[in-house]
Amino acid sequence: MQLELLNDQGQASSKYDAPETVFGRAYNEDLVHQIVVAYQANARQGTRAQKDREQVKHSTKKPFKQKGTGRARAGMTSSPIWRGGGRTFPNSPEENFTQKINKKMYRAGMASILSQLAREGRLAVVDTLTVEAPKTKLLAAKFKAMNLNSVLVISDQVDDNLYLASRNLPNVLVVEPRYADPLSLVHYKKVLVTKAAIDQLKEMFA
Numbered sequence: 001m002q003l004e005l006l007n008d009q010g011q012a013s014s015k016y017d018a019p020e021t022v023f024g025r026a027y028n029e030d031l032v033h034q035i036v037v038a039y040q041a042n043a044r045q046g047t048r049a050q051k052d053r054e055q056v057k058h059s060t061k062k063p064f065k066q067k068g069t070g071r072a073r074a075g076m077t078s079s080p081i082w083r084g085g086g087r088t089f090p091n092s093p094e095e096n097f098t099q100k101i102n103k104k105m106y107r108a109g110m111a112s113i114l115s116q117l118a119r120e121g122r123l124a125v126v127d128t129l130t131v132e133a134p135k136t137k138l139l140a141a142k143f144k145a146m147n148l149n150s151v152l153v154i155s156d157q158v159d160d161n162l163y164l165a166s167r168n169l170p171n172v173l174v175v176e177p178r179y180a181d182p183l184s185l186v187h188y189k190k191v192l193v194t195k196a197a198i199d200q201l202k203e204m205f206a
Contacts (some may be wrong), residue, residue, distance in 0.1 A: 001115070004124045009145030016125045020200055025115040028108070030195040032116075035109040036182050037080070038099040046095040053078040053086030079176075113185045123191045125198065129155055133175045134164035135147070143172065152188035154180050156196035178202050 001023040004012040018024075058078040066073050080088045101109075117123035131138045139162070143151060150171040155162065158176055166174040173184055177200040185191060193201070 001116055003118055004111070004122045006126050006146065008142070008145065010148065012124070012176050016195070017200075019126070019202045019206060022111050022117050022202050023118045023123075024196075025108070025111045027116045027119075028112045029110045030184075031105060032112055032182070035101055035106055036186060038101045038199035039181055039183050041097045041099045044051060044097040046097055047091045047093055048091050048095075050087045052088075052090050053080060056084065056086045058085075107205045110180075110182060110185075113182055114201070114205070117185065117191055120188065123193065126194055128194055128196075129162065129192065130159070130164045131151055131161050134161045136165050136168050139165040139172075143169075148190050148192075150189040152180075152184050152191045154191065154193045154197045154201070156194050156200060177204060 001016045001020050002015045003018045004021065005014045005016045007013045029090060056078050058076060060076050063074050063077055064071065074082070074118070077085060079085045115124065131140075143149075151173075153166070153172070153174040154177055155178070158174055162174055166172050172190070173188065175184070177197050180201075
């Protein structure tokens with residue numbers, strides 16, 4: 001698979017031969033959807049809670065007499081059909097949202113995403129990406145020169161200078177290959193991968 005090799009001005013200087021096993025796969029939309037949904041579900045904490053009719057604050061007094069009002073009979077205001085009543089099936093703090101994804105499926109899904117990004121021209125290769133000092137303006141100027149507004153950078157090594165310079169930039173995320181996730185790959189408009197990171201991605205997803 002031929003990928004664009006960008007220079008410091010964001011222009012394609014040449015082509016880079018990337019492994020077909022990672023960047024030349026067919027796009028599997030169902031599998032990609034499954035791993036993205038599973039990634040989001042596994043990030044949920046499940047701390048929400050609701051009250052049932054036993055837990056809500058209420059009186060056990062009968063709201064009105066049984067007969068003669070024309071209304072449906074009611075025993076207490078904690079009934080789930082009443083406003084302010086308890087829930088019939090309340091959400092529990094112990095609720096588990098985890099979805100299991102096999103390793104083989106995850107690798108195939110990530111390779112499918114990377115391949116589709118390459119076909120759409122949203123993925124490019126750079127030699128390296130470094131900054132001389134932990135200054136946000138230095139990295140911002142570099143991305144501005146490359147005409148990049150929303151970018152995910154997958155670098156083989158993220159040193160302190162690069163990490164500190166990137167963490168305050170909106171729509172910019174710099175990660176190592178092992179921390180690349182399907183949601184970020186789909187979300188950002190442009191993905192930059194260093195040459196050394198491509199070898200690591202091949203080991204992980206090929």
